[in-house]
Amino acid sequence: MQNHTRLIKKINNLWIKSQVPMHKLTNINKIDSFLIILVCVIISIITSYEFVTKPIYNFSFIVSVIINFFEIFICCGVLLYISKKEDPTINSRQIFLLIGLLLIVEILKINLKTISPLSIIVPPTLIISQGMGTITALSWVSIALINWPNSLNGMNEYLLLITFVSSCMVAFLGGNIRSRAQLLQVSILVPLGAFLGQYFFLGIDTNNLYKFNIQTLISRQGNIISDSFLLAALLLLAIIFMPILESIFGLVTKARLLELADQEKPLLRRLSIEAPGTFEHTLLLCGLAEEATRMIGGNVDLVRTGALYHDIGKLHAPSWFIENQDGSSNPHDELDNPLESAKILQDHVDKGIQIARKYRLPQPVANFIPEHQGTLKMGYFLFKAKEKDKNISEKNFKYKGPIPQSKETAILMLADGCEAALRAMDMNASDKEALKIISKIINSRILDGQLLDSNFSRGEIYLIKISFLNVWKRVRHRRIQYPTAKDNSFS
Numbered sequence: 001m002q003n004h005t006r007l008i009k010k011i012n013n014l015w016i017k018s019q020v021p022m023h024k025l026t027n028i029n030k031i032d033s034f035l036i037i038l039v040c041v042i043i044s045i046i047t048s049y050e051f052v053t054k055p056i057y058n059f060s061f062i063v064s065v066i067i068n069f070f071e072i073f074i075c076c077g078v079l080l081y082i083s084k085k086e087d088p089t090i091n092s093r094q095i096f097l098l099i100g101l102l103l104i105v106e107i108l109k110i111n112l113k114t115i116s117p118l119s120i121i122v123p124p125t126l127i128i129s130q131g132m133g134t135i136t137a138l139s140w141v142s143i144a145l146i147n148w149p150n151s152l153n154g155m156n157e158y159l160l161l162i163t164f165v166s167s168c169m170v171a172f173l174g175g176n177i178r179s180r181a182q183l184l185q186v187s188i189l190v191p192l193g194a195f196l197g198q199y200f201f202l203g204i205d206t207n208n209l210y211k212f213n214i215q216t217l218i219s220r221q222g223n224i225i226s227d228s229f230l231l232a233a234l235l236l237l238a239i240i241f242m243p244i245l246e247s248i249f250g251l252v253t254k255a256r257l258l259e260l261a262d263q264e265k266p267l268l269r270r271l272s273i274e275a276p277g278t279f280e281h282t283l284l285l286c287g288l289a290e291e292a293t294r295m296i297g298g299n300v301d302l303v304r305t306g307a308l309y310h311d312i313g314k315l316h317a318p319s320w321f322i323e324n325q326d327g328s329s330n331p332h333d334e335l336d337n338p339l340e341s342a343k344i345l346q347d348h349v350d351k352g353i354q355i356a357r358k359y360r361l362p363q364p365v366a367n368f369i370p371e372h373q374g375t376l377k378m379g380y381f382l383f384k385a386k387e388k389d390k391n392i393s394e395k396n397f398k399y400k401g402p403i404p405q406s407k408e409t410a411i412l413m414l415a416d417g418c419e420a421a422l423r424a425m426d427m428n429a430s431d432k433e434a435l436k437i438i439s440k441i442i443n444s445r446i447l448d449g450q451l452l453d454s455n456f457s458r459g460e461i462y463l464i465k466i467s468f469l470n471v472w473k474r475v476r477h478r479r480i481q482y483p484t485a486k487d488n489s490f491s
Contacts, residue, residue, distance in 0.1 A: 032092035039099045040076035046106040047072045047147050068147070075143045076102070079136070086133040089364060089406070094132060097249045098140065101128065105144045116227040117148060117163040118194055123234040125167045126186070129174030130242065131251030137171035158201040166194045178254045178301070180239065187235035191228040198224035252362045257301040260365065261308055267359050271312060277323030278314045281419065282307060284475070288415035292467040293408060296460045303408040306368030309361060310412060313352025313369060320344050338385035342378050342397050349373055349399060371409035372416055374450045375401040403450050410454035414464060417441045422472045431469060438468050 028036075048068045076099065083090055083098060101124040108120050121144055129137035141164065148160060173186050246256055259265075263272070272279040286307045293303040318324040320331050332341045349370050356366035375398050382397040404410035421437050442465060445451055456464075 028092045036095055043103050043106055044069045044072040079139050079143055082139045083136040086135045093249045118227055119230045119234050121163050121167050122170055123238040125170045126174045126238050129171045130253045134171050134175030141167040162197040166190055178258055180255055183239045191232040195228035252364050254301050257305045261305045275314050275318035275324050278311050281323050285415050285419055288468055288471050289412050291471050292411045292464045295463040295467045298407050306365050307412055309365055310368040310372045312355050313348035316351040338381040342381045345378055368409050368412055371404045372412045373399040374403040375399055404454050407454050410451055414442055418468050434472050435469050438465050
């Protein structure tokens with residue numbers, strides 16, 4: 001009975017978690033909303049083309065046309081809802097890509113009936129699954145295959161089934177692929193699978209083996225060799241143009257995040273050379289943030305990449321930050337002006353945003369730069385300022401924000417606060433003492449209102465605390481004292 005109760009509670013917790021978005025919803029302006037609705041209407045009209053072009057027989061025929069129109073229009077709305085549910089940060093450019101691909105498919109399937117549905121449906125599915133997620137891609141495929149017209153030679157229902165299965169495979173694989181090399185494997189294996197599927201269900205016409213040429217590649221639907229070859233070629237083209245689509249539509253694929261996380265990237269190399277202390281701080285922060293994000297089921301690739309770039313603004317003046325100082329002198333002491341020092345700290349956020357734009361970092365990665373500081377107070381310089389003037393405004397000693405808008409950026413803020421405190425702890429400190437400090441810092445962020453837009457549950461906050469403790473326990477491990485010989489050499 002207890003096992004059943006635990007299972008019910010677990011399912012209930014998973015359901016509650018699924019209803020809370022990982023990110024704050026992105027607002028879309030009225031003009032973009034109008035254009036999106038307009039495109040959806042056009043898609044609905046085009047999909048009803050076969051009905052509209054037929055002669056009107058009776059009133060029931062008109063009703064069926066209207067029902068078909070609204071059916072597709074509602075499906076478009078469901079597609080947009082699902083895409084927003086899967087990725088609340090999706091913007092208008094990405095929505096235009098989603099429905100734009102659907103519009104292109106609707107036009108192609110009516111005007112180019114000789115081309116196999118495999119070549120029309122599968123390549124866009126790869127793009128959508130990579131940039132917007134598996135569920136959105138599966139929804140898109142389901143809508144794109146509605147009311148598929150018959151070809152001149154007749155449409156075999158098995159071909160649509162093979163198209164649907166191949167598209168679903170691409171949607172599942174594309175949503176989890178983490179490198180360009182894996183994409184190339186998909187571009188070979190999926191057409192091969194489609195070829196085998198067509199061979200099994202449709203058979204092969206031996207005459208097609210002798211008539212295979214460039215013309216039959218496009219004009220002969222049902223030729224399983226040309227269908228598979230064209231599909232492979234289009235998938236390769238989709239992979240080639242993927243970086244361009246990422247740049248134009250702001251897509252953030254896992255492959256792109258892994259490429260950005262390469263520490264040999266020029267910007268990260270520059271950070272490691274010009275601000276080595278900041279770079280080491282960044283690496284430890286990556287460990288804390290990754291572990292916590294993994295524990296709550298967040299986007300580990302995003303938080304890793306965001307953590308690596310969150311302090312790039314310190315490149316404008318590395319020596320003004322304590323982790324890059326050698327201990328001999330502190331420029332802030334020589335400046336002796338808390339207000340100016342606070343402006344320098346804010347500058348590392350402002351300059352970081354400028355550097356992110358210069359290097360064209362994806363917006364979800366650039367969001368880590370301002371949000372990891374939120375609207376926190378610069379406590380040390382506020383204290384110094386109050387020593388000189390008790391009536392000084394605290395607004396001058398607060399970061400501009402915004403506060404974290406996603407769980408990933410909020411985790412980085414918490415990790416940033418805990419990292420320095422954990423690093424300063426005694427090697428002999430107990431786990432209980434470390435957890436106390438972690439809890440104190442996280443609770444202070446909660447009381448300060450920094451986590452209001454992050455939608456953390458109590459259980460997730462607990463998991464974050466435990467994950468930070470686990471990382472600290474791994475980092476603070478002891479080394480044995482190696483014995484030395486009389487000649488001072490190690491044994």
